[in-house]
Structures are given as C-alpha cells and as structure tokens.
Amino acid sequence: MTETAFPGGGSPDPNSYPGTDSERIEQAARAAFAAGRPLRIPARRPDAVSPRSFWLIDAAILLPGNATLILDNCTIRLSDRCRDNFIRSANCGPGIDPVPPLDNIRILGVGSAVLEGAVHPRSTGDSAKTLGERTFGTDAGKPGESQTGDWRNIGILLANVHRFSIANLTIRDSHAWAVSLEYCTEGDIRRLAFDSSGCREIDGERRIVLNQDGLDLRRGCRNITIDTITGTTGDDLIALTAIGGAPRPCGILGRTEVCSPRMGGLDEDVNGIVIRNVVGHSAGGHHIVRFLNTGGIRMRNILLDGVVDTSPDGFRDHAAVRIGDSNPAWGGVTPLGETAAFQIVNIQSRAKAAILIAGSLADSIIANVLNGNPGTEPVVCTSGPGNTANLEIRSALTLPEC
Numbered sequence: 094m095t096e097t098a099f100p101g102g103g104s105p106d107p108n109s110y111p112g113t114d115s116e117r118i119e120q121a122a123r124a125a126f127a128a129g130r131p132l133r134i135p136a137r138r139p140d141a142v143s144p145r146s147f148w149l150i151d152a153a154i155l156l157p158g159n160a161t162l163i164l165d166n167c168t169i170r171l172s173d174r175c176r177d178n179f180i181r182s183a184n185c186g187p188g189i190d191p192v193p194p195l196d197n198i199r200i201l202g203v204g205s206a207v208l209e210g211a212v213h214p215r216s217t218g219d220s221a222k223t224l225g226e227r228t229f230g231t232d233a234g235k236p237g238e239s240q241t242g243d244w245r246n247i248g249i250l251l252a253n254v255h256r257f258s259i260a261n262l263t264i265r266d267s268h269a270w271a272v273s274l275e276y277c278t279e280g281d282i283r284r285l286a287f288d289s290s291g292c293r294e295i296d297g298e299r300r301i302v303l304n305q306d307g308l309d310l311r312r313g314c315r316n317i318t319i320d321t322i323t324g325t326t327g328d329d330l331i332a333l334t335a336i337g338g339a340p341r342p343c344g345i346l347g348r349t350e351v352c353s354p355r356m357g358g359l360d361e362d363v364n365g366i367v368i369r370n371v372v373g374h375s376a377g378g379h380h381i382v383r384f385l386n387t388g389g390i391r392m393r394n395i396l397l398d399g400v401v402d403t404s405p406d407g408f409r410d411h412a413a414v415r416i417g418d419s420n421p422a423w424g425g426v427t428p429l430g431e432t433a434a435f436q437i438v439n440i441q442s443r444a445k446a447a448i449l450i451a452g453s454l455a456d457s458i459i460a461n462v463l464n465g466n467p468g469t470e471p472v473v474c475t476s477g478p479g480n481t482a483n484l485e486i487r488s489a490l491t492l493p494e495c
Contacts, residue, residue: 104133104163107148115151122154131161131199134169147209151175153250155183158195164206164262171211171268176232178250179208179264185252185351190343192253192276192352200249202261208248210266213295217268218242218303219349229293229300242304244351247273252352253359260284263324266293270306271326275352276313276359283320291327291377305377306332311350312390316365325403327377333395335363336423337388354388362391367398374404374443380415381444385452386432387424393434402443402465409466413442417452419476426476429453442466448489450474455482462489 107121118134125132137148147168152175156162169179180200185192218228219242225233232238244250246269251257258281264271265288289305305327312335322331338354363386374381381400386392402413414437419426435457440447447464448471464471471489474481
C-alpha cells in the first residue's frame with residue numbers, strides 16, 4: 094500500500110493495492126474496518142493490467158458490523174467467474190449456521206454508483222429455477238456446479254442486521270433479486286434505481302433471466318423505511334414476502350434464502366414497514382408492489398404511500414399492488430387477521446388491476462386510487478367472500494378510455 098492510501102486521514106483507496114480487483118477491494122476493506130473508517134471505493138484507475146475504469150469482482154464484498162461502504166462515482170461489475178453477491182453482510186455465507194446478529198451497516202452511493210451483473214452470468218434466478226431450462230447460466234450442465242439458482246444470485250444480501258441503511262444506488266441486470274433482506278430491523282432504504290427487464294442479449298442472443306425483483310423484504314423484517322424506489326425490473330419492483338417453512342441449516346446452497354425459517358427463535362413477522370414514492374413498473378408483467386405472508390407469519394402495520402406506474406402504452410402489469418395469494422403452493426389464503434393494518438394510498442396504475450386482493454386483508458384503508466384500465470374496478474378481490482374485514486375503500490376511481 095502506498096503512503097497516499099489514507100489521504101488526509103480518510104479511507105484506504107483500493108486503487109493503491111496490488112492484485113485482482115476483488116483482492117484490492119478486500120485489502121482496502123480490511124484496512125478501513127480495522128481502523129474504524131469507512132471503505133470508500135472510487136472509480137477504478139486504468140493501469141497496465143487493464144484500461145477499465147470499472148471494477149470487476151470475483152466475489153462478494155463482505156461487510157462486518159459497524160461498517161460503512163461508500164461507492165463514490167464508481168461502477169462495480171460481477172466478473173464472468175463470479176457466482177456470488179455484489180455485497181453481503183459478513184455474518185452469512187456458505188456453511189455459516191446459525192447467522193449471528195450484526196449491528197450498524199451502511200451502504201451509500203455518491204454521484205453515479207452502479208452495480209452491474211456479469212456479461213456472461215454463471216447462474217441466474219431463484220432456487221426453483223434450473224439453469225439452461227427456464228433461466229440463463231453458463232454453469233448449466235457443468236459437473237460439480239449447482240444447477241439451480243440460490244441466494245448467491247442476489248445483488249445485495251443482508252441477514253440478521255439491526256440498524257442499517259442503503260441509499261443512492263443503481264442496480265442493473267441483476268442475476269435475481271437486486272436487494273434482499275432477511276430478519277433485518279431498524280433500517281432506511283432510499284433512492285434505489287433498478288434497470289432490469291427479465292432478459293439479456295448475450296453473445297447476440299436473447300436470454301431469459303428470471304426472478305429479477307428489485308427490493309425484497311423477507312421473514313422477520315421490521316421497522317424499515319423505504320423511500321424513492323424507481324426504474325424497471327423483470328419481476329416485482331418491491332416485494333414483501335414472508336413465507337413460512339420448516340427449520341433447516343443456514344448457509345446451504347440451493348436455497349433462495351441464506352437463513353433458515355424459525356432461525357434461533359427470531360420473530361418472523363413483518364411489521365412497521367413504510368414505503369413511499371415508488372415510480373416504475375415490472376417489464377416482466379408482474380407487480381409493482383407485492384405483499385405475501387404465509388405459514389402463520391403475520392404482516393401488519395404497513396404504509397404504502399405513492400405508486401406511479403410507468404409502464405409503456407400497450408403494456409400492462411398484472412397488478413400495481415397485490416396483497417396475498419390463493420395459490421396452494423404458497424399455503425393458500427392467509428387466515429383473516431394475519432394480513433392487517435395496511436394503509437395503501439395514492440396509487441396511480443395502468444396495470445390490469447390497480448389493487449388486487451388475492452388473499453385476505455383486515456382492518457385496513459385503501460384510498461386515492463386512479464385506475465387507468467378502463468372497464469375494470471380499481472380494487473378487485475379474487476380470493477372469495479369472507480376474506481376481507483373492516484376494509485375501508487375511498488376515492489378509488491377508474492379513468493375513462495382516452
């Protein structure tokens with residue numbers, strides 16, 4: 094490391110270290126976190142090895158507790174060798190069981206801070222997808238390599254983290270969900286832009302990339318504020334999906350979540366989530382915002398304030414906002430009262446359904462809905478009678494054909 098790695102007592106610069114891009118970032122991270130300083134990653138300086146100004150990483154950037162990562166006008170791309178996240182909390186990973194708690198992680202972008210998927214992704218999609226059949230992956234058919242997607246395909250993965258923030262990032266061509274949180278609490282997520290479409294041109298051919306959600310909150314997420322989420326995704330733009338299951342080891346491959354259900358007796362309910370200012374659509378025709386809780390997990394005290402559907406003329410997402418699901422694969426309709434205390438307001442939709450109640454919903458308010466699909470109701474319940482209670486709907490309007 095050169096003497097200029099800590100200019101003015103600031104942060105170590107990965108450009109000042111030798112090795113591959115991942116090795117340089119890892120060395121700078123060790124130095125920064127050991128000194129109690131943030132890790133600041135600026136643009137890569139072109140050198141004798143490569144004229145690139147972007148970083149090409151082979152493995153996830155791991156963040157311990159009390160760590161701040163600043164992406165300062167830089168682009169980080171996954172290499173074609175990488176089958177890993179962009180960024181992951183260091184308490185989770187292959188074989189780590191259980192996942193211990195971490196406190197105080199910040200991931201902040203300055204200026205143009207971009208995370209990009211690989212040119213030739215080794216794996217895409219979630220754990221239900223087989224590589225080469227429904228979703229692309231150069232590992233398809235390779236002996237010794239997992240043939241399904243898993244949690245390594247997630248862009249930013251935080252697990253069992255208390256007090257965190259993620260802000261000012263663009264995530265492009267993610268390999269599955271761009272951001273996923275498991276058992277995370279007391280968080281702030283702001284100004285995230287997504288740029289994925291559910292397919293990629295790879296070597297001149299159109300290839301399908303499935304499960305490109307933007308932001309996912311999973312079991313046990315509580316007291317989190319989400320503000321200003323924009324862009325286009327191949328799947329749901331925002332999804333709160335808390336799906337129950339049997340305990341299993343943490344950190345195993347072949348699963349979309351790195352944590353086990355019922356891990357360490359942690360509270361699995363999703364509670365106290367505020368979502369504001371969502372502007373975008375699902376290029377895959379899915380949902381802009383989706384809520385789903387099953388298996389006895391409750392989802393309560395949710396505020397969704399402000400959705401603007403930006404889908405182009407002639408294209409309609411399935412729903413701007415979807416609550417619940419009657420599909421037996423997800424456990425069927427959630428018992429009345431387990432999905433409750435929602436406020437869903439200020440929704441501007443061009444989707445097939447503006448508000449779709451496909452499960453149960455109780456003790457909630459839906460207000461100020463503009464439905465841009467003529468001939469349809471602004472709020473539709475498909476789960477059958479008896480699955481809503483104490484639901485107030487006001488100022489919900491279907492716009493006429495223009």
